[in-house]
Amino acid sequence: MHSPTALQALIEKAIPQIDYPKYPVDLYAPIRYIMSLGGKRIRPVMVLMATELFTTEIEKAMDVALAIETFHNFTLVHDDIMDNAPLRRGKQTVHEKWGVNNAILSGDVMMVESNKHLSKVAVNVLKPVLDTFNATAQGVCEGQQLDMEFEQRNDVSIAEYLEMIRLKTAVLLGGAMKLGAIVGGASADEAELMYNFGENLGVAFQLQDDVLDVYGNPEKFGKQVGGDILANKKTFMHLKTLALAEVEETPYLTSVGGNQEDKIAQVTQLYNKYQIRELATLEMDKYLEKANTALDTLNVPEEKKTYFRELVQQILERDR
Amino acid sequence: MHSPTALQALIEKAIPQIDYPKYPVDLYAPIRYIMSLGGKRIRPVMVLMATELFTTEIEKAMDVALAIETFHNFTLVHDDIMDNAPLRRGKQTVHEKWGVNNAILSGDVMMVESNKHLSKVAVNVLKPVLDTFNATAQGVCEGQQLDMEFEQRNDVSIAEYLEMIRLKTAVLLGGAMKLGAIVGGASADEAELMYNFGENLGVAFQLQDDVLDVYGNPEKFGKQVGGDILANKKTFMHLKTLALAEVEETPYLTSVGGNQEDKIAQVTQLYNKYQIRELATLEMDKYLEKANTALDTLNVPEEKKTYFRELVQQILERDR
Numbered sequence: 143m144h145s146p147t148a149l150q151a152l153i154e155k156a157i158p159q160i161d162y163p164k165y166p167v168d169l170y171a172p173i174r175y176i177m178s179l180g181g182k183r184i185r186p187v188m189v190l191m192a193t194e195l196f197t198t199e200i201e202k203a204m205d206v207a208l209a210i211e212t213f214h215n216f217t218l219v220h221d222d223i224m225d226n227a228p229l230r231r232g233k234q235t236v237h238e239k240w241g242v243n244n245a246i247l248s249g250d251v252m253m254v255e256s257n258k259h260l261s262k263v264a265v266n267v268l269k270p271v272l273d274t275f276n277a278t279a280q281g282v283c284e285g286q287q288l289d290m291e292f293e294q295r296n297d298v299s300i301a302e303y304l305e306m307i308r309l310k311t312a313v314l315l316g317g318a319m320k321l322g323a324i325v326g327g328a329s330a331d332e333a334e335l336m337y338n339f340g341e342n343l344g345v346a347f348q349l350q351d352d353v354l355d356v357y358g359n360p361e362k363f364g365k366q367v368g369g370d371i372l373a374n375k376k377t378f379m380h381l382k383t384l385a386l387a388e389v390e391e392t393p394y395l396t397s398v399g400g401n402q403e404d405k406i407a408q409v410t411q412l413y414n415k416y417q418i419r420e421l422a423t424l425e426m427d428k429y430l431e432k433a434n435t436a437l438d439t440l441n442v443p444e445e446k447k448t449y450f451r452e453l454v455q456q457i458l459e460r461d462r
Numbered sequence: 463m464h465s466p467t468a469l470q471a472l473i474e475k476a477i478p479q480i481d482y483p484k485y486p487v488d489l490y491a492p493i494r495y496i497m498s499l500g501g502k503r504i505r506p507v508m509v510l511m512a513t514e515l516f517t518t519e520i521e522k523a524m525d526v527a528l529a530i531e532t533f534h535n536f537t538l539v540h541d542d543i544m545d546n547a548p549l550r551r552g553k554q555t556v557h558e559k560w561g562v563n564n565a566i567l568s569g570d571v572m573m574v575e576s577n578k579h580l581s582k583v584a585v586n587v588l589k590p591v592l593d594t595f596n597a598t599a600q601g602v603c604e605g606q607q608l609d610m611e612f613e614q615r616n617d618v619s620i621a622e623y624l625e626m627i628r629l630k631t632a633v634l635l636g637g638a639m640k641l642g643a644i645v646g647g648a649s650a651d652e653a654e655l656m657y658n659f660g661e662n663l664g665v666a667f668q669l670q671d672d673v674l675d676v677y678g679n680p681e682k683f684g685k686q687v688g689g690d691i692l693a694n695k696k697t698f699m700h701l702k703t704l705a706l707a708e709v710e711e712t713p714y715l716t717s718v719g720g721n722q723e724d725k726i727a728q729v730t731q732l733y734n735k736y737q738i739r740e741l742a743t744l745e746m747d748k749y750l751e752k753a754n755t756a757l758d759t760l761n762v763p764e765e766k767k768t769y770f771r772e773l774v775q776q777i778l779e780r781d782r
Contacts, residue, residue: 223563247544249570272577273581276574290563
């Protein structure tokens with residue numbers, strides 16, 4: 143078995159070798175740019191990990207891995223336009239560098255590039271691969287739509303939030319796992335178990351990310367601690383606190399402007415008072431348990447599951 | 463053989479039956495809206511026409527026809543954002559009605575919907591169908607990129623313009639024809655001939671559209687006569703005139719502001735002086751001849767080609 147780090151290295155090697163057309167220059171330059179910005183390549187690594195559960199020939203899955211990574215980066219390009227974000231991984235976003243119109247169009251062509259990668263898989267798995275990919279892509283778009291709509295609403299429920307992060311974040315991890323399994327020769331049932339593993343891991347991962355926004359070690363977290371608090375983002379923690387807090391406390395959560403450090407301190411105090419971190423962790427653990435159950439059910443030797451167990455463990459342990 | 467009108471009726475019947483998800487409402491409402499705005503459904507009709515050259519079972523091609531129409535409408539949604547267009551077919555554009563972010567995202571999900579339609583074709587043609595569709599989609603994006611870039615440039619050559627309209631407009635007609643042929647059971651050579659027919663027809667169609675912008679019957683044309691002139695659009699006619707006119711005449715072509723009727727009259731006078739309409743028609747005829755040659759070479763009974771010959775004839779005769 144390859145370690146996730148070894149698989150990441152394979153992905154990093156494959157990305158610069160993708161043969162995009164040369165012309166029109168400004169249509170393809172943004173694609174090379176965003177694809178080269180790095181990150182942990184979690185999604186394509188998951189594809190290859192899942193493939194390796196069922197076959198040693200992981201190169202079979204490289205096209206799907208690149209399709210997933212290209213699709214993920216396409217969503218970053220378009221989401222950054224919608225969020226009006228100036229920076230991505232510490233560098234200028236595509237629309238800042240090339241303009242909004244160019245960014246829309248380069249994003250569109252990335253979707254085509256994803257589909258070109260996909261179409262290279264063996265014909266005997268092409269149909270299930272397409273069906274899984276399309277369902278995944280659709281879910282991600284639905285998640286982004288809900289995320290945008292929730293910004294404008296004041297009555298978002300916790301169930302709605304969980305459904306939103308399932309679609310926006312977790313479906314793609316589930317899809318990556320399922321696609322890797324299919325290409326590796328898994329049965330439909332096995333592929334579905336891998337989907338369940340990935341999706342539940344994904345929800346837990348996002349809940350963990352919400353917790354780390356408040357309680358993370360600034361040096362390890364990689365984003366501004368308290369960023370969600372300042373943006374009044376309707377996370378699980380925010381919504382849970384709204385549900386539990388006294389009427390006079392809720393303005394701290396929804397206030398706009400004012401001193402940033404004060405706001406972060408006040409909201410964190412509320413979170414502490416209502417033990418929101420513990421409640422979020424309990425919620426997260428439900429999803430991790432489901433992920434582990436899917437893994438338990440999967441009929442492959444336990445030693446092949448080692449790296450998958452570690453994925454779960456990493457979320458359990460990260461900065462607690 | 464079904465007439466194009468009969469095929470259009472089949473498309474019009476199929477579109478409202480497409481089963482989009484209900485939720486999130488504002489992600490899918492724009493798709494139903496743009497798909498219902500009508501138009502002549504030229505591209506999906508072409509898919510079905512091409513299929514019927516090779517099989518009587520045209521229903522085999524309906525999914526591909528809907529994929530092509532959905533993709534075409536997706537390009538309209540995103541192009542209208544880029545062009546900042548308020549109206550499409552006399553109605554509000556999607557981004558005017560739902561906002562830019564929503565329009566970006568609904569467009570994205572239309573691309574997924576196109577791919578979902580495509581994935582339903584028979585497995586034995588799935589791979590060539592995907593390859594053809596992806597090459598087509600990529601070409602259309604490249605054409606849109608060139609079109610945007612040309613607005614900012616003052617050194618666009620006629621060859622570049624022809625390449626731009628080939629990509630932006632003609633490749634999709636070629637792709638529609640080729641996809642229909644593949645699904646109908648055509649050989650690779652036959653499918654390629656259909657592509658050539660469609661692509662050459664498409665370039666001729668766009669050149670005709672440029673001519674009609676100036677010389678069209680306002681009641682039949684459906685757009686503002688002189689619209690390209692007022693926008694200083696770098697069409698074949700514009701570029702040819704720039705190449706032929708005296709230095710003191712070129713400011714008429716490139717002026718901004720001023721009286722609109724005067725500008726249209728002045729530029730039309732220049733076009734008349736340099737016989738630009740005739741030159742454009744000669745250029746168009748080259749492409750129509752190539753389209754006819756592709757049709758001649760195709761080894762199917764001549765009576766099956768009737769409606770294809772009429773497509774060529776319609777361009778030859780339209781408002782001359």
